[in-house]
Amino acid sequence: MMTRSRLLFLALLAVAGVLTFFKIPLASSQGVTITAAKIEGALPLDDVTAVEWQDATAVSVPLSAQIVAKPMFPQANVKAVDVRALYNDAQIAFLVEWADGTMDDTAVRVQDFADAVAIQFPLVEGQPFFCMGQQGGNVNIWHWKADWQAGMDGRQDVNDVYPDMYVDGYTFADTEAGAAAPVSSYTDINYVPAMAADNLFAAPTYASPVEDLIAGSFGSLTSQPIEMQNVQGHGAYADGKWRVIFVRDLASPQGEDAQFATGQVYSLAFAAWDGANEERNGQKSTSQWVSLQLGSIASSPGATGAAPAAGSRGSSANALEGVPYLLVPMFLVFGLVVLAGIGFWILSKLPEKK
C-alpha cells in the first residue's frame, strides 16, 4: 500500500505529464519584455536572415486562442511567436517568427485563407483591453498578410488559380486580354465595387504587405486611409517557419499611429492566424500585453518594470527566465482545483497505512 504523500506526488506528476503532453502553456505572456537593440546604419527591411537580427534577443511570446468574443475558435493553431526588435535613429523593425506546417499565401478561391500575423500597440496611456482595445482605448494594429506578400509583385488573380478558365472578355475591362484581363484594367470600376469603395483588399496593387489599422473594440477594426498607410514589411517562408519583418519610422505625424522613443517602455501584443485551419478575424491566437523597451532604460517616468540589459549578441534567451510571476489562465486554475479535489477524494477513500 502506497503512502498518501507518495500518491500525491504521483498525481502531481500525472498532471504535469498531461499538461506537457497537450502542450498547454502554464504561463501567460505577462511580464515578457522585448528589448529592441540599437544598431548603427540601415535596418534590414526585407532580409529575414540578415546578420543584424543577431543583435537582438529573441523573445518567445506565448499565444492562445481568442475565446472572449464570437466568432472564436478554441483550436487555433499558433502557440507562440518569437520576436526580435531593432532600431536606429529613424526607424524601428520587428522580426516575428513562428512555426506553421503549411505556407498559405492565397485567398482567391472561396475556401482559401492566408496566414497572417499582427502587432498591436495602445494609443492611450496604460493597457486597454488586450483584444482589439476598448471604447476610449484605441489601438494601432499592423497586420501582415501572406497573400498580400505574395501579391507584391502582381496581385494573384482568378486566372492564376484557374489557369484553364476561358472567357470571351470582360465588359468594361481589357476585352482583348480575355481571362487575363487584370481587374486594374477596368474602365468603370463600379463593376469592382470594393475597389470603387477604396477597400485596400481590392486595391489593384499592394504598396506594402502590411496594413496599418486602428480599432477600439470588437468589430471596429478599420484600415487607415491609403495616404496614411506607413508600415512596411516583408515576410518569407522557409523550413516550416514564417519570418516576417515590420518596419516603421520611430515617430509618425499621425495621431492614430503608435510612437517610439529611445529609453521608453511600451506595451504591445501579437496575434497570428493559420490559414490552413481557416483562421481569420477573431478566430486566431493572441498574446496578452507584453513590454517593448527601446535600448537600455532611461530614468524616465514612462519606464516601468525591471530593466534587463539589451540582448547580448547571438544569445537567445528564454522569455520566461527571470519572469517575476506566472499568470496562470483561469481555466487551468479551475482544472487544477478540480484535479486536486478528485485526488483528495481518492485519497480520503484509501485506508491510512498503520
Add this chain to the structure above:
Amino acid sequence: MAEVYNWQLGRPMEYIYEEAHPNRQFAAIFNINRCIGCQTCTGACKATWTFSKGQEYMWWNNVESKPYGSYPKYWDVKILQQLDEAHQAVGKTAVWDPTQTGEQSPYGVYNGMTITEAAGQTQNGNQALGYLPTDHEWQAPNFYEDTATKYQGDRLGISTEGAALPVHQTWFFYLQRICNHCTYPACAAACPRKAIYKREEDGIVLIDQSRCRGYRKCVEQCPYKKSMYRGTTHTSEKCVGCYPRVEGNDPLSDGVPMETRCMAVCPGKIRLNGLVDIAEDGSWVEDPQHPLYYLIRVEQIALPLYPQFGTEPNIYYIPPRWAPRPYLRQMFGPGVDQAIERYSNPSRTVLALLQLFRASQKMVFRFEIEEGPLVREVEKNGQPWQMYDDTVIGFDAQGREIARLSVVEPMIERGAERLNSI
C-alpha cells in the same frame, strides 16, 4: 443575444441584435407551379450585376431542379442535416404545433431550434450553424437539371398509367432562388465587423464593400448560401435586390419603385415583387388591397422557404401542387396543404390576382377588382367551382393605373386578309 419575434415561427427567438425594422420590406412571391425553368431570370441578373472578373461562378439568382439540384451543391440537405444533428445532440425534435395558429402565428408554432439557437447550444463559436462551400460545390449551378425521382410503384421505375394529381409518383420541380432579404439575416449576424446592414427604407440587405474584409463568415452562415466570395477583390458580394430599381432611380421607372431585373424578365410570369409596409414591431401593416399582403397574409397561398432556419425570409413560394407533401412541409412549413388547396381551387380574388404577375415592370402597391360574368362551372375534387371573368387593376406607388387584366384572355381573330402577313 436578444429576443426577437419571428411571426413565421409564431414565437420569439434568439437573435444577436435587438429588433429594429425597416419602414417597408422588399418581398416577392414566386409561383413554382408556373416556372418553365428557362433561366431567363438567372441570365438577367448575371447580365446586370455579375459579369465581371471574380464573379464567374456567382449566380445571385439561380433556379435548381428539386429534389436533386442545388447551388451550391446540396446546400439545403447539408444545413438541414446540421440542424437535425443539433437537435439530436440535445435530445430535441424539430416539430411544429399547427394547432396554435393566430394573427401572430399564421402557420402555428415552431417548437424546434433555429440555426441561431442551435449554434448557441453547440458552442461552436459562431452565431449560426453553417459551413463554407468550396469552389467545387459552386461550380455546377444547374446540375441535375430536370432530373425526376424514380417512379414509385414499379420495380423498373416505369409507369404504365403516368403521373396524376394530387401527388405525382415521379416528380421534380424548379426552385427559384435569390437572397431572401431576411428580417433577421444570418449573414448580418455572422459578420464580426457589422459590414452587413439592412436598409431602413426597403429592408434590402447589403454588404458594405468598404468594410468587408473577406472573412466569409456570411458565406458560411447564410443558410440559403446567397452570400458569395469574390476572389479578385477579397470581399463577399450578394444580391443587391436591384436597389436602384426599387428606389425608382432607374431611367425607365418614372420615379416609382420598379420590380427587380430577375422578376421583370420572367417569361413564365411566376414572379410578383413589391414593398410591404412594416409596423414598428415588425408585423405587416394590414393592407388587404396590396397583392402581396393579400396572397401571403390573407389567403396564405405563398409560404416562406425553410422558415425553420429562423431568418424570416421575405421571398414567398406557391408550392408545386404535384410534389409529395412531406417533402414540401419540410421545405415550406405546415401551411403547405392549405396553400395548395387554396391555389388549386382559387377564390375569385386569388384567380384575379394571379393575372397581375408580371403585368408591369412597376411595382403594384394596390389592386382593385371589377366583377365580371360567370363563365365556367365545373367540379373540382368533388366540389363545385365557378370561374368568373373578373378584371384586376393594379396601381403604382403614386396611385396611377399600371395594369388591367381580365381572367379570360381576350381572343382576337386574325382577319383573312392578314393570314400571310407575318
